[in-house]
Amino acid sequence: MRRDIFQAIADPTRRSIIALIAVQAMTPNAIAENFDITRQAVSKHLRILSECDLLKQEQQGREIYYQLEIDKMKEIDQWLEQYRQIWESRFDQLDTYLAKLQKDKKQ
Amino acid sequence: MRRDIFQAIADPTRRSIIALIAVQAMTPNAIAENFDITRQAVSKHLRILSECDLLKQEQQGREIYYQLEIDKMKEIDQWLEQYRQIWESRFDQLDTYLAKLQKDKKQ
DNA sequence: AATTTGCGAAACCAAATAGTTGCATATATA
Protein backbone atom coordinates (compact mmCIF):
# COMPACT_ATOMS: atom_id res chain seq x y z
CA MET A 1 0.00 0.00 0.00
CA ARG A 2 1.44 3.29 -1.13
CA ARG A 3 1.37 5.87 1.61
CA ASP A 4 3.04 9.18 1.13
CA ILE A 5 2.20 12.77 1.90
CA PHE A 6 1.15 13.55 -1.67
CA GLN A 7 -1.43 10.82 -1.64
CA ALA A 8 -2.49 11.93 1.84
CA ILE A 9 -3.30 15.48 0.76
CA ALA A 10 -4.98 14.36 -2.46
CA ASP A 11 -8.30 13.85 -0.69
CA PRO A 12 -10.25 17.08 -0.05
CA THR A 13 -11.67 15.79 3.24
CA ARG A 14 -8.17 15.08 4.49
CA ARG A 15 -7.04 18.58 3.51
CA SER A 16 -9.96 19.96 5.52
CA ILE A 17 -9.01 17.81 8.48
CA ILE A 18 -5.45 19.10 8.25
CA ALA A 19 -6.73 22.67 8.20
CA LEU A 20 -8.91 22.03 11.24
CA ILE A 21 -6.21 20.38 13.28
CA ALA A 22 -3.64 22.99 12.34
CA VAL A 23 -5.50 25.43 14.57
CA GLN A 24 -5.70 23.16 17.58
CA ALA A 25 -5.56 19.49 18.54
CA MET A 26 -8.94 17.75 18.27
CA THR A 27 -10.57 14.42 19.03
CA PRO A 28 -12.03 12.22 16.24
CA ASN A 29 -15.58 12.97 17.39
CA ALA A 30 -15.02 16.72 17.40
CA ILE A 31 -13.48 16.50 13.94
CA ALA A 32 -16.32 14.36 12.60
CA GLU A 33 -18.86 17.01 13.65
CA ASN A 34 -17.48 19.19 10.89
CA PHE A 35 -18.23 16.69 8.13
CA ASP A 36 -21.14 14.80 6.65
CA ILE A 37 -19.43 11.46 6.96
CA THR A 38 -19.39 8.98 9.82
CA ARG A 39 -16.92 9.16 12.67
CA GLN A 40 -15.45 5.89 11.41
CA ALA A 41 -14.74 7.39 8.02
CA VAL A 42 -12.97 10.29 9.73
CA SER A 43 -11.04 7.77 11.79
CA LYS A 44 -9.81 6.11 8.61
CA HIS A 45 -8.61 9.46 7.31
CA LEU A 46 -6.84 10.07 10.60
CA ARG A 47 -5.16 6.70 10.27
CA ILE A 48 -3.96 7.52 6.76
CA LEU A 49 -2.67 10.92 7.86
CA SER A 50 -0.96 9.31 10.85
CA GLU A 51 0.64 6.59 8.72
CA CYS A 52 2.57 9.21 6.79
CA ASP A 53 3.52 11.04 9.99
CA LEU A 54 1.32 14.07 9.37
CA LEU A 55 -0.40 13.65 12.74
CA LYS A 56 0.61 12.84 16.26
CA GLN A 57 -1.73 11.57 18.95
CA GLU A 58 -2.02 12.41 22.58
CA GLN A 59 -4.19 10.23 24.74
CA GLN A 60 -6.23 12.02 27.43
CA GLY A 61 -8.17 9.37 29.28
CA ARG A 62 -10.49 7.80 26.74
CA GLU A 63 -10.11 10.72 24.37
CA ILE A 64 -7.38 10.96 21.75
CA TYR A 65 -6.25 14.38 20.63
CA TYR A 66 -4.88 14.50 17.11
CA GLN A 67 -2.44 17.25 16.32
CA LEU A 68 -0.81 18.32 13.07
CA GLU A 69 2.86 17.47 12.69
CA ILE A 70 3.63 20.71 10.93
CA ASP A 71 7.21 19.76 10.13
CA LYS A 72 5.97 17.05 7.80
CA MET A 73 4.32 19.70 5.65
CA LYS A 74 7.77 21.01 4.87
CA GLU A 75 8.28 17.97 2.67
CA ILE A 76 5.81 19.39 0.19
CA ASP A 77 7.58 22.70 0.40
CA GLN A 78 10.88 20.99 -0.35
CA TRP A 79 9.40 19.23 -3.37
CA LEU A 80 8.02 22.55 -4.60
CA GLU A 81 11.41 24.17 -4.25
CA GLN A 82 12.65 22.94 -7.64
CA TYR A 83 9.64 24.48 -9.36
CA ARG A 84 9.76 27.63 -7.29
CA GLN A 85 13.24 28.15 -8.68
CA ILE A 86 11.79 27.96 -12.17
CA TRP A 87 8.91 30.36 -11.68
CA GLU A 88 10.97 32.82 -9.72
CA SER A 89 13.76 32.83 -12.26
CA ARG A 90 13.77 35.60 -14.78
CA PHE A 91 15.47 33.18 -17.20
CA ASP A 92 12.17 31.35 -17.22
CA GLN A 93 10.88 33.25 -20.20
CA LEU A 94 14.21 33.00 -21.97
CA ASP A 95 14.17 29.21 -21.68
CA THR A 96 10.71 29.05 -23.16
CA TYR A 97 11.84 31.23 -26.02
CA LEU A 98 14.89 29.07 -26.70
CA ALA A 99 12.78 25.90 -26.65
CA LYS A 100 10.45 27.44 -29.18
CA LEU A 101 13.38 28.38 -31.43
CA GLN A 102 14.56 24.76 -31.20
CA LYS A 103 11.18 23.45 -32.26
CA ASP A 104 10.73 25.95 -35.07
CA LYS A 105 14.11 24.92 -36.44
CA LYS A 106 12.77 21.39 -36.98
CA GLN A 107 9.94 22.49 -39.22
CA MET B 1 -14.93 13.18 -11.86
CA ARG B 2 -12.80 15.10 -9.39
CA ARG B 3 -9.84 16.72 -11.04
CA ASP B 4 -7.64 19.06 -9.09
CA ILE B 5 -3.95 19.67 -8.81
CA PHE B 6 -3.63 17.78 -5.51
CA GLN B 7 -5.05 14.65 -7.04
CA ALA B 8 -2.86 15.20 -10.10
CA ILE B 9 0.39 15.23 -8.12
CA ALA B 10 -0.67 12.32 -5.92
CA ASP B 11 0.58 9.79 -8.45
CA PRO B 12 4.37 9.27 -8.42
CA THR B 13 4.52 8.67 -12.18
CA ARG B 14 2.79 11.99 -12.77
CA ARG B 15 5.23 13.75 -10.47
CA SER B 16 8.07 12.26 -12.50
CA ILE B 17 6.43 13.41 -15.73
CA ILE B 18 6.13 16.91 -14.29
CA ALA B 19 9.82 16.86 -13.35
CA LEU B 20 10.77 15.71 -16.84
CA ILE B 21 8.67 18.29 -18.64
CA ALA B 22 9.80 21.07 -16.34
CA VAL B 23 13.19 20.90 -18.00
CA GLN B 24 11.91 21.01 -21.57
CA ALA B 25 8.80 20.33 -23.61
CA MET B 26 8.52 16.69 -24.70
CA THR B 27 6.36 14.45 -26.87
CA PRO B 28 4.37 11.56 -25.35
CA ASN B 29 6.69 9.01 -26.96
CA ALA B 30 9.79 10.70 -25.60
CA ILE B 31 8.22 10.85 -22.15
CA ALA B 32 7.15 7.20 -22.27
CA GLU B 33 10.75 6.12 -22.96
CA ASN B 34 11.53 7.12 -19.39
CA PHE B 35 9.00 4.75 -17.84
CA ASP B 36 8.14 1.07 -17.79
CA ILE B 37 4.55 1.66 -18.81
CA THR B 38 2.98 1.90 -22.24
CA ARG B 39 2.78 5.14 -24.21
CA GLN B 40 -0.98 4.98 -23.83
CA ALA B 41 -0.69 4.93 -20.04
CA VAL B 42 1.56 7.96 -20.24
CA SER B 43 -0.99 9.58 -22.51
CA LYS B 44 -3.65 9.11 -19.86
CA HIS B 45 -1.44 10.77 -17.31
CA LEU B 46 -0.87 13.65 -19.72
CA ARG B 47 -4.60 14.01 -20.12
CA ILE B 48 -5.12 14.16 -16.37
CA LEU B 49 -2.35 16.72 -15.98
CA SER B 50 -3.79 18.74 -18.85
CA GLU B 51 -7.32 18.61 -17.44
CA CYS B 52 -6.18 20.51 -14.39
CA ASP B 53 -4.20 22.97 -16.50
CA LEU B 54 -0.79 21.75 -15.41
CA LEU B 55 0.27 21.19 -19.02
CA LYS B 56 -0.08 23.00 -22.29
CA GLN B 57 0.30 21.40 -25.71
CA GLU B 58 1.97 22.62 -28.84
CA GLN B 59 1.37 20.72 -32.04
CA GLN B 60 4.35 20.35 -34.37
CA GLY B 61 3.20 18.40 -37.40
CA ARG B 62 2.06 15.03 -36.03
CA GLU B 63 4.05 15.49 -32.85
CA ILE B 64 2.62 17.13 -29.75
CA TYR B 65 4.98 18.83 -27.35
CA TYR B 66 3.78 18.93 -23.76
CA GLN B 67 5.08 21.70 -21.59
CA LEU B 68 4.68 22.40 -17.89
CA GLU B 69 2.39 25.28 -17.00
CA ILE B 70 4.60 26.38 -14.14
CA ASP B 71 2.16 29.01 -12.91
CA LYS B 72 -0.30 26.31 -11.94
CA MET B 73 2.24 24.94 -9.48
CA LYS B 74 1.89 28.15 -7.55
CA GLU B 75 -1.52 26.96 -6.43
CA ILE B 76 0.16 24.36 -4.26
CA ASP B 77 2.46 27.05 -2.93
CA GLN B 78 -0.53 29.20 -2.07
CA TRP B 79 -2.19 26.33 -0.25
CA LEU B 80 1.03 25.72 1.68
CA GLU B 81 1.23 29.37 2.66
CA GLN B 82 -1.14 28.99 5.63
CA TYR B 83 1.03 26.20 7.05
CA ARG B 84 4.26 27.96 6.24
CA GLN B 85 3.04 30.76 8.45
CA ILE B 86 2.65 28.26 11.26
CA TRP B 87 6.02 26.62 10.98
CA GLU B 88 7.87 29.85 10.42
CA SER B 89 6.24 31.56 13.34
CA ARG B 90 8.13 31.60 16.58
CA PHE B 91 4.77 31.68 18.35
CA ASP B 92 4.34 28.16 17.02
CA GLN B 93 5.95 26.61 20.09
CA LEU B 94 4.02 28.92 22.39
CA ASP B 95 0.71 27.81 20.89
CA THR B 96 1.61 24.18 21.38
CA TYR B 97 2.53 24.91 24.97
CA LEU B 98 -0.76 26.72 25.61
CA ALA B 99 -2.74 23.87 24.05
CA LYS B 100 -0.98 21.43 26.31
CA LEU B 101 -1.79 23.55 29.36
CA GLN B 102 -5.43 23.53 28.26
CA LYS B 103 -5.49 19.77 28.00
CA ASP B 104 -3.69 19.21 31.27
CA LYS B 105 -6.26 21.39 32.99
CA LYS B 106 -8.98 18.93 32.00
CA GLN B 107 -7.34 16.02 33.77
C1' DA C 1 0.17 5.23 -53.62
C1' DA C 2 1.48 2.30 -49.87
C1' DT C 3 3.54 2.06 -45.46
C1' DT C 4 5.24 3.71 -41.18
C1' DT C 5 4.87 6.66 -37.29
C1' DG C 6 2.73 9.49 -33.48
C1' DC C 7 -1.10 10.13 -31.21
C1' DG C 8 -5.76 9.84 -28.74
C1' DA C 9 -9.95 7.18 -27.60
C1' DA C 10 -12.42 3.13 -26.18
C1' DA C 11 -13.11 -1.18 -23.93
C1' DC C 12 -11.61 -3.89 -20.49
C1' DC C 13 -9.44 -5.39 -15.88
C1' DA C 14 -7.38 -5.74 -11.19
C1' DA C 15 -6.38 -3.11 -7.32
C1' DA C 16 -7.02 0.85 -4.45
C1' DT C 17 -10.11 4.19 -2.33
C1' DA C 18 -13.71 6.23 0.43
C1' DG C 19 -17.51 5.30 2.34
C1' DT C 20 -20.81 2.27 5.14
C1' DT C 21 -22.52 -0.88 9.21
C1' DG C 22 -21.50 -3.71 13.02
C1' DC C 23 -18.67 -4.93 16.80
C1' DA C 24 -15.10 -5.05 20.68
C1' DT C 25 -12.77 -2.53 24.20
C1' DA C 26 -11.45 0.80 27.48
C1' DT C 27 -12.70 4.75 30.23
C1' DA C 28 -16.21 7.80 32.57
C1' DT C 29 -20.32 8.35 34.94
C1' DA C 30 -24.93 7.14 37.19
Next chain:
DNA sequence: TATATATGCAACTATTTGGTTTCGCAAATT
Protein backbone atom coordinates in the same frame (compact mmCIF):
# COMPACT_ATOMS: atom_id res chain seq x y z
C1' DT D 1 -22.10 -2.36 39.35
C1' DA D 2 -24.54 -1.04 35.29
C1' DT D 3 -24.62 2.16 31.63
C1' DA D 4 -23.00 5.60 28.52
C1' DT D 5 -19.24 7.40 25.77
C1' DA D 6 -14.97 7.52 22.81
C1' DT D 7 -12.46 5.05 19.98
C1' DG D 8 -10.38 1.59 16.71
C1' DC D 9 -10.95 -2.44 13.82
C1' DA D 10 -13.08 -5.67 10.49
C1' DA D 11 -16.08 -6.83 6.81
C1' DC D 12 -18.52 -5.29 3.04
C1' DT D 13 -19.64 -2.24 -1.15
C1' DA D 14 -19.61 1.04 -4.97
C1' DT D 15 -16.59 3.87 -7.41
C1' DT D 16 -12.16 5.45 -8.96
C1' DT D 17 -7.66 4.56 -10.54
C1' DG D 18 -3.79 3.03 -13.25
C1' DG D 19 -2.73 -0.06 -16.23
C1' DT D 20 -3.45 -2.97 -20.54
C1' DT D 21 -4.78 -4.16 -25.56
C1' DT D 22 -7.04 -2.81 -29.63
C1' DC D 23 -8.39 0.45 -32.82
C1' DG D 24 -8.77 4.65 -35.97
C1' DC D 25 -6.85 8.72 -37.87
C1' DA D 26 -3.67 12.08 -39.52
C1' DA D 27 0.99 13.21 -40.77
C1' DA D 28 5.50 11.71 -42.49
C1' DT D 29 8.21 8.65 -45.24
C1' DT D 30 9.12 5.19 -48.83
